[in-house]
Amino acid sequence: MKYGRFRIATQTVVFLLMFAIPLLNVYELYFITGTYYALNVGGLGVADPVVILQAMFASGQLTLPLLSAAVFPIFVALIMGRVWCGWLCPYLFISDRVESLRQFIRRKVFKVDHPVANREVQNSFRANFIRFSFLITGTAFGGMLGIPVLNYISAPGILSTEAMIFVKERSFSIEILFVLGIVGLQLTLLPRFWCRMFCPTGTLLSLIRSPQTLRVDSLSKHPTTPCCKEISCSDVCPMGLQPYRESRDLLCANCGQCIDACKHDRLRFYSMGSA
Ligand code: SF4
Numbered sequence: 001m002k003y004g005r006f007r008i009a010t011q012t013v014v015f016l017l018m019f020a021i022p023l024l025n026v027y028e029l030y031f032i033t034g035t036y037y038a039l040n041v042g043g044l045g046v047a048d049p050v051v052i053l054q055a056m057f058a059s060g061q062l063t064l065p066l067l068s069a070a071v072f073p074i075f076v077a078l079i080m081g082r083v084w085c086g087w088l089c090p091y092l093f094i095s096d097r098v099e100s101l102r103q104f105i106r107r108k109v110f111k112v113d114h115p116v117a118n119r120e121v122q123n124s125f126r127a128n129f130i131r132f133s134f135l136i137t138g139t140a141f142g143g144m145l146g147i148p149v150l151n152y153i154s155a156p157g158i159l160s161t162e163a164m165i166f167v168k169e170r171s172f173s174i175e176i177l178f179v180l181g182i183v184g185l186q187l188t189l190l191p192r193f194w195c196r197m198f199c200p201t202g203t204l205l206s207l208i209r210s211p212q213t214l215r216v217d218s219l220s221k222h223p224t225t226p227c228c229k230e231i232s233c234s235d236v237c238p239m240g241l242q243p244y245r246e247s248r249d250l251l252c253a254n255c256g257q258c259i260d261a262c263k264h265d266r267l268r269f270y271s272m273g274s275a
């Protein structure tokens with residue numbers, strides 16, 4: 001089964017929803033309100049786990065509203081893994097387009113045949129070390145100051161807030177420059193760096209898993225060497241993994257792109273509990 005079309009469809013819906021929610025509110029329809037920092041859907045609160053974590057550290061307590069806003073994202077992550085990143089996040093939707101543009105420029109302008117960024121930046125241990133250090137430092141710093149500093153660098157949260165400002169005021173705030181900055185860096189010097197090495201939301205979601213959580217399984221007989229010469233799975237991985245041997249890495253966002261790319265059907269979605 002190919003997942004690409006479903007993935008783009010869900011990403012597109014979530015991207016458009018950023019604009020649809022404030023538009024509904026403008027017309028005084030309030031069934032759904034908020035941004036991707038925190039939503040209220042028919043009275044049910046759903047929040048980015050990083051927002052909840054910071055609120056907990058800043059206030060020193062875990063209140064009932066905070067706890068209930070965490071239930072849905074934790075439940076989904078426990079069953080499906082980091083699907084927020086792989087299938088829904090509006091920033092990854094943009095990042096995918098930016099990476100396609102980067103590769104197009106490399107092919108057409110610089111005549112570089114090699115399709116992808118990932119073979120240039122692979123080092124999942126270093127990426128995990130950087131992003132977990134960043135999350136811990138940001139949370140501790142924010143807790144000490146009593147300010148949710150990580151919210152100011154949440155790409156999906158910023159995008160969603162900017163969409164709301166645009167719909168309501170036909171303008172953008174200065175925070176849009178942060179997203180434009182990381183997009184510019186991804187296009188030029190640091191392909192795919194934000195989701196791989198910094199995003200606090202993606203990092204925290206990586207930790208919410210159980211032995212039963214959905215993951216990508218490799219059917220390769222030689223797990224440390226590539227199954228084929230093309231290594232097309234590594235070429236498409238947005239997290240810079242080598243899926244034939246690293247699909248269990250905490251970086252994996254269960255996007256399914258490696259499964260679609262493998263010409264030999266050696267990758268598939270699998271639950272860890274049945275491995
Ligand atoms: S790592 Fe962050 S920006 Fe990237 S897809 Fe996940 S939530 Fe979105």
Ligand code: SF4
Pocket residue numbers: 086216236237238239240241242243246247251252253254255256257258259
């Ligand atoms: S290993 Fe596969 S499923 Fe995981 S992030 Fe990479 S391409 Fe997506």
